[in-house]
Amino acid sequence: MAFATLKRNKHNILYGLSLAGLLYLLKWLEWRFVIVDHAIEIFAGSLALIFTGLGIWLALKLVKPTVKTIIIEKEVAASLGFQLNEAELSRLRISNRELEVLQLMAIGFKNQEIADKLFVSLNTIKTHSSNLFLKLEVERRTQAIEKGKRLSLIP
Amino acid sequence: MAFATLKRNKHNILYGLSLAGLLYLLKWLEWRFVIVDHAIEIFAGSLALIFTGLGIWLALKLVKPTVKTIIIEKEVAASLGFQLNEAELSRLRISNRELEVLQLMAIGFKNQEIADKLFVSLNTIKTHSSNLFLKLEVERRTQAIEKGKRLSLIP
């Protein structure tokens, strides 16, 4: 566990160590220059340079990159918000079950599949669709779908 | 922004600072006992601290944020002007004639009516629709219509 902690903080430790190392490098440099005595300004200058560089390096390494997010909205075709036309629905006296059948027809299901989905027999679906066609005054499911969409009975 | 960055990296900075603090505590103690004489080291240390801070400040100020682009698909009512999706059309290798047949199917015409409208035989329409179903990967005209609408091949 202690090892894992070390591993997790290896960056921190590394930076700390390098900072310490630099300070001792400074000591050494100081010693070199103190002997020459007059070079203290040069010493200070290089010190400033080195540590400015260190600061910059630290900041670049440590700081998470600031992320600027640009959001682009792309328009995509979709029928946004369908509102059932209940007025038409009741005007044509279309029952709930018939509407259900129409909806499933529009998705592309065959009668047998619709029957399975609604847990009734194929014959029942045939009856419903026949009645639906009468009420919609059409004679094919494709027409029923087209008219249903036009009248906002289905999305 | 720089403040937020500082906040985010407060652990790293804290570690660095506390290490530095310890070193200077040592120095101070040394100074207490050895007196004066070490003034230059204190000077160098402060210099280092100040310029490290300057470097960090510079880096934070100057670094450009990396740009991240997010594309959001925004739904838009499809009925406002139909735009044929020619990309899909060519991707699925659907021919002009097949598209025509699909359009007429969607209106609710039966194959014989489509044949009459296009001045070809019923068999030709059957061939076209069969090929269409293969390309759309469906097996009924209602499914073809549904998928065609979804892919913006028909209005």
Place this chain on the structure above:
DNA sequence: TTCAAAACCACCCTAAAGGATGACTGAAAA
């Protein structure tokens, strides 16, 4: 309680749709 829809199911028959296969033509690309 009675009555009218709605929902359910069945049988029969015809029409339409769909799958598989083969073939011919003309135009455009390789």
Place this chain on the structure above:
DNA sequence: TTTTCAGTCATCCTTTAGGGTGGTTTTGAA
């Protein structure tokens, strides 16, 4: 020139859809 492909048409066969009719049960409203 050969190849490729859209477009045309046909035949055979199966599946699905649709029209017509008749029936039972459930349910909600009068």
